[in-house]
Amino acid sequence: MSERKVINKYYPPDYDPAKVAKVKKPIKTGFAALPTVRLMIPFSMKCTKCLEYIARMKKFNARKETTKETYLGAKIYRFYLKCPQCYNEITFKTNPKDGNYLPDKGCIKLYESALEPSVEAQSKVESMDDILERLENEDKEDKNYKEEQKLRAKNSGMLPAPKLKDQEGDLMENMEARLDQQQHEQDVMDQLEEIQERNARVSANTEANVLQQMRSAVKESQIAVGQRDDEIAKLAFQTKSSAETPVSFRPKPFRVNKPSVLGLKKKGSALGVIVKRKA
Template sequence: MSERKVLNKYYPPDFDPSKIPRMKLPKNRQYTVRLMAPFNMKCKTCGEYIYKGKKFNARKEDVENEDYLGIRIYRFYIKCTRCLQEISFKTDPRNTDYEIEAGATRNFMALKLAEEQAIREEEEAREEEASNPMKLLENRTKQSKNEIELLESLEELKDLNRRQEAVDYDSMLLAYDPTISEREREEKMQQMDDEYIKTIKFHSADKRKLVVEEEIIEEDAPAAKIPKAEVVKDVKSRSVPVVKKSIGGPTSSRKMLAGLVKVKKDEPKKEKEAVKPESSSLRLLGAYSDSETSD
């Protein structure tokens, strides 16, 4: 079974290619090709927009007496999809692009025009430098000035980097342990802050005050509450007791005084008890004397 797509043809031994009849065709004849619109364009006749990538059956021909470094330039003819106006454009191998010729205007050409303008200005500057030596000298002085400014800015950046070398980022990264949770890290930071606050000694330049608590114990009034007094000692002045009064009013002050003053209540009772036996003995003696006289 022979192949369906045969690449090698069979030529018989008596084949003579000169006997094949050839048609006389024009030198620059047109070919029908299938292509897509290479850019966005707008028809000049009806204003129809033709977007990039729209497919057309176009006619292709060679541009006579035009080439770029031996590369052929081709021209294409298409028709507007609305009014059937003929639109022509050709290839531009110098800029690797296409150039519109007739029938439509190209859209979004701002970037291309800007690039062309920049290239044109650059070429004009080169030509001016080649023809004018003073302009060349001015450009060289500007270039040297810009280089000096760049070197100065580079030195400033180096100085900033030297200042930041004191920070040891490696040790900081090593101290950071990703296994520790955020809560443990916060607790550790809080503990460090508390330790730092304890090391700081708060003191005034003129005076220093100390607060001492004193307790007064009541012997005879155990039911009363034990008041507390604060003594404020000053370095320059003597100690002055300051008694804090409770909210109870006058009764609380009496209880405090009762705790400070002791009343002796046992002595008069003893005197009375000593007097009573003497009086009873005198009465007995009188009764005994009366009995003797009567006898």
């Protein structure tokens, strides 16, 4: 590659740069005059000619055109590219209203995000009847919300929150009203905490009373069972001692016969020998 690099060029002695004919570059017009940009497809699309699917974020060399359309002073651009399968011309435009892109020619969009408004929603214009109906529904919802707030305040025994004045009024009065509202919210929170603590104490006392009653009932039942057992034992011992057994069933006394000295002498036992020696 180093041989191809030319640092110095040879100029002959009779070289006259004024005599060299200058070739003008042809002026590009129309589609060829559009600048080429490198971009990625902003949405998944399908070619209408060959039904080729083109994935989102695929890179293309496209031509950029500034259209005459504007939205609130923002220019709308159109991009031209070729289908990679059939070389059909595909165009899409910017949509500054929704911050997105819209297909223009030669392609269709495969899906619509839930955050993007649909084509029907974009084309639909709200009529006067729709506006009146929407305002009536909002008014009804506001009234229902205020009634619910009043019912909650009445049931809980709390005062309703102070109302704020219009923004066109005095700023100091609005500030005081906001401070009063904050103070009211703080009082409401304190009341709620006090109610919760009271409910907790009541529940704890009821549980303690129930446990105490159960313990006393168990203790009383144990004492009653012990007394009954003592009475049964006393009655049993009294009947056993007072009852007299009949004579025929009394056992006879056991008599032990002592061995005689003569008998021991006859047998010649050791005891007989000892008795003979003593005699």
